[in-house]
Amino acid sequence: MIIRVGSTLGPYDVTIARGALDALPTALEGADRVAVIVSEPLRHLADRVRALTQGRPTTVIEVPDAEAGKTPQVLARCWDELAGAGFTRNDVIVGVGGGSATDLAGFVAATWLRGVAFVCVPTSVLGMVDAAVGGKTGINLNAGKNLVGAFHEPLAVLADLALLDDLPATEVASGMAEVVKCGFIADAEILRLAEADLADATDTRSDRFAELVGRAVAVKAAVVAGDLTERTSSGAKVGREALNYGHTLGHAIEARESYRLRHGQAISIGMVWMAEVSHRLLGLDPGLVARHRDLLEGLGLPTSYQRDAWPPLRQLMSLDKKARGATLRLVGLAAQGRPVIIDAPQEAALAAAYAHAVAG
Numbered sequence: 036m037i038i039r040v041g042s043t044l045g046p047y048d049v050t051i052a053r054g055a056l057d058a059l060p061t062a063l064e065g066a067d068r069v070a071v072i073v074s075e076p077l078r079h080l081a082d083r084v085r086a087l088t089q090g091r092p093t094t095v096i097e098v099p100d101a102e103a104g105k106t107p108q109v110l111a112r113c114w115d116e117l118a119g120a121g122f123t124r125n126d127v128i129v130g131v132g133g134g135s136a137t138d139l140a141g142f143v144a145a146t147w148l149r150g151v152a153f154v155c156v157p158t159s160v161l162g163m164v165d166a167a168v169g170g171k172t173g174i175n176l177n178a179g180k181n182l183v184g185a186f187h188e189p190l191a192v193l194a195d196l197a198l199l200d201d202l203p204a205t206e207v208a209s210g211m212a213e214v215v216k217c218g219f220i221a222d223a224e225i226l227r228l229a230e231a232d233l234a235d236a237t238d239t240r241s242d243r244f245a246e247l248v249g250r251a252v253a254v255k256a257a258v259v260a261g262d263l264t265e266r267t268s269s270g271a272k273v274g275r276e277a278l279n280y281g282h283t284l285g286h287a288i289e290a291r292e293s294y295r296l297r298h299g300q301a302i303s304i305g306m307v308w309m310a311e312v313s314h315r316l317l318g319l320d321p322g323l324v325a326r327h328r329d330l331l332e333g334l335g336l337p338t339s340y341q342r343d344a345w346p347p348l349r350q351l352m353s354l355d356k357k358a359r360g361a362t363l364r365l366v367g368l369a370a371q372g373r374p375v376i377i378d379a380p381q382e383a384a385l386a387a388a389y390a391h392a393v394a395g
């Protein structure tokens with residue numbers, strides 16, 4: 036399956052298939068040299084990528100696994116390695132790994148020489164359905180998630196489903212959090228497909244799983260095509276910020292956990308909270324609130340967090356990218372498929388929703 040992502044800088048294709056990586060030579064057409072940025076546990080994939088570069092000089096840069104790679108220190112090391120290799124604007128960076136590695140690699144591509152070409156090879160469910168698509172790149176700071184970054188779209192995304200064969204079940208579940216997010220904010224068929232057979236939905240070799248991946252990418256592609264740089268939302272007219280559903284609390288939890296919790300686990304808790312907030316402030320139907328918890332727990336994702344953590348989490352939320360000045364902005368749901376921006380929400384309602392729905 037190929038999904039074309041419309042973009043202000045020219046469209047690109049997301050290829051979703053077993054064996055998609057074999058299309059790399061086409062994506063590299065015109066490049067002189069290649070730098071492969073790969074997370075350490077997946078270093079074996081760098082050999083496969085090298086074999087597909089058709090003799091081009093290739094530099095492999097291994098980076099620490101998961102969020103440990105999304106740091107200013109690792110970013111600076113990548114720049115040094117590109118300088119050492121004499122990397123120029125005719126060359127291409129290939130990011131290989133989960134969303135952490137591809138967010139970092141994309142940001143290296145965005146910043147090196149003010150921007151060089153980037154090809155994205157996501158290796159996790161979350162990377163395929165979300166991080167590889169839409170051009171958000173960046174790193175974390177201790178103060179908050181993804182606080183430094185750039186919009187830099189890839190030339191191509193090669194989502195090779197065969198790379199998921201050894202992905203641990205907890206990582207599959209983490210990626211499914213972003214898939215069902217797309218179900219709550221846009222495509223109801225995603226919810227139906229997942230709920231009908233959770234085991235099949237999380238079997239990365241099943242047709243149902245492939246359909247869910249395709250549907251989630253289609254949701255993301257449609258949203259980013261209309262609002263790449265996340266500037267158009269207000270009230271019920273919600274652009275790219277819709278994709279941030281569950282992320283205001285989710286990112287705060289990730290920072291509080293020093294990025295040891297998986298992103299999908301954190302936003303699972305964040306979505307349960309936002310469903311409750313939406314019930315209180317937007318009248319979201321209690322049945323849909325319960326559907327969040329049932330589906331996310333059915334996928335093996337967490338839905339609760341420490342009872343006494345609300346004050347520090349609220350403090351961390353102040354640095355959320357959707358905030359404007361001292362005003363918090365949340366993405367709520369008025370109904371399935373109807374995201375709404377909640378500007379300056381009542382603080383008491385936020386705390387009460389946390390105490391009621393999340394506090395463990």
Ligand SMILES: NC(=O)c1ccc[n+]([C@@H]2O[C@H](COP(=O)([O-])OP(=O)(O)OC[C@H]3O[C@@H](n4cnc5c(N)ncnc54)[C@H](O)[C@@H]3O)[C@@H](O)[C@H]2O)c1
Pocket residue numbers: 074076077100101102105132133134135136138158159160161162165166167168169170171172181198199200201202203206209210297298299
């Ligand atoms: N740019 C975006 O639009 C966007 C969207 C969603 C999430 N993200 C970011 O993506 C990151 C999360 O991505 P993630 O869930 O992929 O986590 P991750 O990149 O941290 O990877 C999770 C774990 O899975 C392992 N792994 C990856 N591929 C594997 C494979 N094929 N086989 C075995 N193990 C494998 C990794 O080594 C790691 O240990 C977060 O930093 C999040 O902020 C970005």
Ligand SMILES: O=C(O)C(=O)C[C@@H](O)[C@H](O)[C@H](O)COP(=O)(O)O
Pocket residue numbers: 165169171180181213275276278279282356
């Ligand atoms: O692509 C987007 O836009 C999203 O919000 C998708 C999110 O799933 C993703 O986690 C993204 O990295 C969050 O962006 P941020 O701007 O809140 O850091």
Ligand SMILES: [Zn+2]
Pocket residue numbers: 165213282298302
């Ligand atoms: Zn996310």
